[in-house]
Amino acid sequence: MSAGLKAPPYVRYCRRVEIRGVFIEDTFAEAFGMRAARVVITARTIKWARAAATKLTGFATSVIACKCEAAIERELTPDETPDARPGVSALLFTMDSESLGKRLTERIGQTVLTCPTASCFDGLPDAPDRLPAARALRTFGDRFQISKVVNGERYWRVPVMEGECLLQESFGMQKKGVGGGNFLILAEDVTSALAAAEAAVEAIDGTPGVILPFPGGVVRSGSKVGSRGYKGMIASTNDAYCPTLRPLTASALPDGVNSVLEIVLDGLSPDAIRSAMRAGIDAACRTGVRAISAGNYGGKLGPHHFHLREIMGAAS
Amino acid sequence: MSDAVVLTLRSRLDGPLDVRGVTPDRCAGLAQSEIAALPVWAGATRAALGDVFDVRGERALRLEFEGDLRAVHGLGAGTAAGEVSVRGDAGRETGAHMTGGVVHVHGSTGDDAGQAMAGGVLRVDGHAGSRLAGAAPGASKGVTGGEIVVFGAAGDGVAALMRRGLVAVAGGVGSFAGRGMIAGTLLVLGPVGDQPGLGSKRGSIIAAAGLTVPPTYRLACTYEPPHVRLLLTSLRRRFAFPADAGLLAGPYDRYCGDAGEVGKGEILVWTGHARSSRA
Numbered sequence: 001m002s003a004g005l006k007a008p009p010y011v012r013y014c015r016r017v018e019i020r021g022v023f024i025e026d027t028f029a030e031a032f033g034m035r036a037a038r039v040v041i042t043a044r045t046i047k048w049a050r051a052a053a054t055k056l057t058g059f060a061t062s063v064i065a066c067k068c069e070a071a072i073e074r075e076l077t078p079d080e081t082p083d084a085r086p087g088v089s090a091l092l093f094t095m096d097s098e099s100l101g102k103r104l105t106e107r108i109g110q111t112v113l114t115c116p117t118a119s120c121f122d123g124l125p126d127a128p129d130r131l132p133a134a135r136a137l138r139t140f141g142d143r144f145q146i147s148k149v150v151n152g153e154r155y156w157r158v159p160v161m162e163g164e165c166l167l168q169e170s171f172g173m174q175k176k177g178v179g180g181g182n183f184l185i186l187a188e189d190v191t192s193a194l195a196a197a198e199a200a201v202e203a204i205d206g207t208p209g210v211i212l213p214f215p216g217g218v219v220r221s222g223s224k225v226g227s228r229g230y231k232g233m234i235a236s237t238n239d240a241y242c243p244t245l246r247p248l249t250a251s252a253l254p255d256g257v258n259s260v261l262e263i264v265l266d267g268l269s270p271d272a273i274r275s276a277m278r279a280g281i282d283a284a285c286r287t288g289v290r291a292i293s294a295g296n297y298g299g300k301l302g303p304h305h306f307h308l309r310e311i312m313g314a315a316s
Numbered sequence: 317m318s319d320a321v322v323l324t325l326r327s328r329l330d331g332p333l334d335v336r337g338v339t340p341d342r343c344a345g346l347a348q349s350e351i352a353a354l355p356v357w358a359g360a361t362r363a364a365l366g367d368v369f370d371v372r373g374e375r376a377l378r379l380e381f382e383g384d385l386r387a388v389h390g391l392g393a394g395t396a397a398g399e400v401s402v403r404g405d406a407g408r409e410t411g412a413h414m415t416g417g418v419v420h421v422h423g424s425t426g427d428d429a430g431q432a433m434a435g436g437v438l439r440v441d442g443h444a445g446s447r448l449a450g451a452a453p454g455a456s457k458g459v460t461g462g463e464i465v466v467f468g469a470a471g472d473g474v475a476a477l478m479r480r481g482l483v484a485v486a487g488g489v490g491s492f493a494g495r496g497m498i499a500g501t502l503l504v505l506g507p508v509g510d511q512p513g514l515g516s517k518r519g520s521i522i523a524a525a526g527l528t529v530p531p532t533y534r535l536a537c538t539y540e541p542p543h544v545r546l547l548l549t550s551l552r553r554r555f556a557f558p559a560d561a562g563l564l565a566g567p568y569d570r571y572c573g574d575a576g577e578v579g580k581g582e583i584l585v586w587t588g589h590a591r592s593s594r595a
Contacts, residue, residue: 083546084564119542146518146580148501148543149461149480151550157543166542 017309022285022292023254024308029182029277030296031304034063034093035100036177036268037131038073038123041112042087046075052115053088056107060092061214064223064234068103069093069179069266071211082121083166089123091211093179093266097131104133104171112167113137113158119166122153127172134167174268178304181265181273184222184241184293185284186257192288193259194218200263203283209268210276219262222295238295257290270304278311318373320401321351325369325383331359332407336390338365340377340398340417348374381406389426392419395436408445411438413452414462427471430464433481438464439555446471446490449483449502457498459483465555472509475502478519484551486558494521497581503547505559516574516581522547524563524586533573533583540566541584562588 017024039056043049053072060070070092081087092107094100112120120134138145138156146157147169154169185200187193201217204210212218222241227233239245240252241260253260263280267273281292294308321343334357343351351374352366365371369383377398381391389407392400395417402410405423412431421429424442430449448470451458458477469487476492478500488506495511497519508527513519521527522544529535545564551557568584 082549083542084549085545119546146520147499148520148547150482150543150547151463151554155543155546157541163537163539164542166546 017312019282019285019292019312022289024281024312025291025293026307026309027294028296028299028308029180029294029306030299030302031178031180031182031270031273031306032095032302033304034069034095034177034179034266035097036091036093036174036266037100037104037133037171038174038268039090039092039104039108039171040076040081040087040121040123041090041115042076042081042083042085042119042121043115044085044117046086046088048115048117049086049088050075052112052118053090055111055115057090057092057213058111063093063095063179067094067099068107069211069213070103070107071213071217071266073209073211074206083119085119091209091266091268093177093211093213095179097129097173097175100173101131101133104131105136108134108167109137109140113140113160113165116162121168122171124172124174125153127174129173129175130170131173132170134169134171137167138169177266177268178270178273179266180302181267181277181304181306182222182295183263183277183281183284183308184295185261185263185289186241186254186291186293187259187261187289188256189288190259192286193261196284196286196289197261197263199286200280200284203279204263204265204276207272207276207279209272211266212263213266214264217263219264222260222262225297225301241293252293254290262295270306273304273306274311277306277308281308281312317375319376320378320380321348321371321373321376322380322382323365323369323371325381325385325388328384329358329368329387332387332389333358333368334389335365336393336409336412338379339392339395340379340400341396343379344375344377344398346374348372350374386426391421392417392438395419405442410440411436411464414438424468430459430462430483432458432460433462433464434460435462437462440464440466440468443468443487444470444474444485447473447476448485448489449475449478449481451477459500465551465557467558469506474504475500475519478502482547484557488525494519494581497521501547503551505563513574513581513583515577517578518580520582520584522568522584522586524559526585527583529571529583529585530573532575533571534575536570536572536582538567538569538587541568541570544568544584 057070073089076087141158158165197218222238223235227236239249352371354365393412400419402421408426410425410429411419414436416436427445432452457479460479472490474493476495479498484503491509493512497516503522505524571583
């Protein structure tokens with residue numbers, strides 16, 4: 001490790017690994033197992049599909065306070081959707097199966113059922129585990145609803161003022177989803193950090209099976225588990241990476257780093273996370289960025305460890 | 317184990333032959349000699365399958381029937397899994413009482429095809445006779461599941477007493493289509509005969525080429541039903557079903573009936589041609 005870079009206690013000393021002059025720390029992102037569903041929303045135009053999907057995935061940055069993490073995965077062409085209309089696929093993650101079903105019911109009911117011309121379909125048709133998330137929504141039809149089975153799947157036609165809302169009854173659940181993949185962009189200033197984060201988000205955008213649940217895909221308020229000053233807090237600011245606290249805490253920041261942004265990733269599989277992290281880190285290695293690091297808890301909490309150097313093909 | 321069990325009719329039949337029960341799921345565990353010994357009925361006389369058909373192959377989940385099969389009834393009837401391929405025209409009750417698997421008739425079928433079907437797929441490349449997807453004699457309900465896709469036309473009484481499932485006909489159908497439907501969907505791209513949906517409780521009749529709506533049905537609205545788009549897209553993609561793209565969006569007139577029954581049935585009549593002509 002080069003002079004001037006202070007290593008966190010878990011960082012092993014090793015040969016210097018850089019990408020375009022940006023130091024890649026010998027550490028890992030620690031992630032957790034999550035339950036996941038893919039929701040495909042279609043509408044008469046992409047504008048309305050996007051409108052429903054944006055609402056469906058709103059206020060879903062972290063399970064800590066939002067009960068789920070969700071974001072738009074990508075937009076779909078009519079060839080890719082069940083009803084040959086333009087669509088949007090979104091991924092939704094929770095910590096357990098029961099919660100996933102509840103969140104789907106709540107969010108589809110409030111955002112797709114209400115959105116003009118929108119329909120809702122399962123995006124994981126091969127998943128053996130099923131959640132009948134839209135079954136409860138049929139009752140909005142007040143016994144005027146109609147069930148239809150197409151290609152072995154049940155759909156509900158719910159009469160609404162606009163016409164009819166079509167909802168697929170059950171959604172596949174990926175039990176081996178991964179939440180909390182991440183990497184940290186340690187930059188000289190906020191301008192460089194933001195530019196690198198935006199480049200990373202753009203590079204990751206559209207990676208199949210991966211979402212970035214935070215605003216614009218970027219987190220400025222990385223957290224640590226618990227709190228030093230307040231009992232009962234689940235999480236509090238990650239003071240080791242706060243540049244304003246450098247002299248006041250056991251800072252993990254190298255000299256010259258004045259702003260840190262985090263990219264948090266949720267994925268349907270560990271491989272999807274790896275692929276997205278590789279693309280994102282590579283894009284983030286640009287002028288003004290000093291180092292790339294990652295958040296972990298010493299490897300004791302999450303079963304998934306994404307080692308930065310392995311991912312970037314430069315294992316120490 | 318073979319890829320398929322091929323059953324070739326030895327000679328043209330003088331009378332009817334009933335082969336119901338000769339299904340791929342049954343043959344999957346049988347040797348060639350055991351398949352040849354399966355019972356069939358030539359009129360009222362019991363015979364062995366091997367007396368009438370050349371049997372090639374064993375222990376396969378795929379059956380292929382070859383020859384002039386117009387007098388062979390019950391082809392694929394009772395199939396629960398696997399695939400039945402009928403090379404040519406088939407007799408009556410083809411695919412009747414299916415609960416799973418696929419029966420593919422490369423020609424036309426006689427009457428009562430898909431009778432009381434509960435699951436699986438019956439595909440007919442040609443025409444179907446009367447009482448397609450109907451009920452067994454005396455039964456209170458007909459088809460309870462599965463999909464029947466006919467690329468030609470069908471006769472009278474299609475989907476009578478249907479309880480669940482899908483019947484799609486690319487050509488026209490005769491009179492009394494969807495009589496007494498309890499639920500399910502009948503899609504017809506061609507002309508529909510008299511008195512469709514008579515006595516229907518629930519269920520959907522979708523007519524692309526128009527029909528004479530019975531007086532016991534009342535117009536609800538003209539709209540774009542999303543499930544029709546989904547259904548047609550699924551059929552086009554899976555079966556190359558010849559539904560024009562213009563049918564996907566609609567609009568469709570929705571009629572509710574039969575007023576003499578529960579009244580929760582519907583007839584959807586495509587009116588896109590009117591929109592086209594107005595344009």
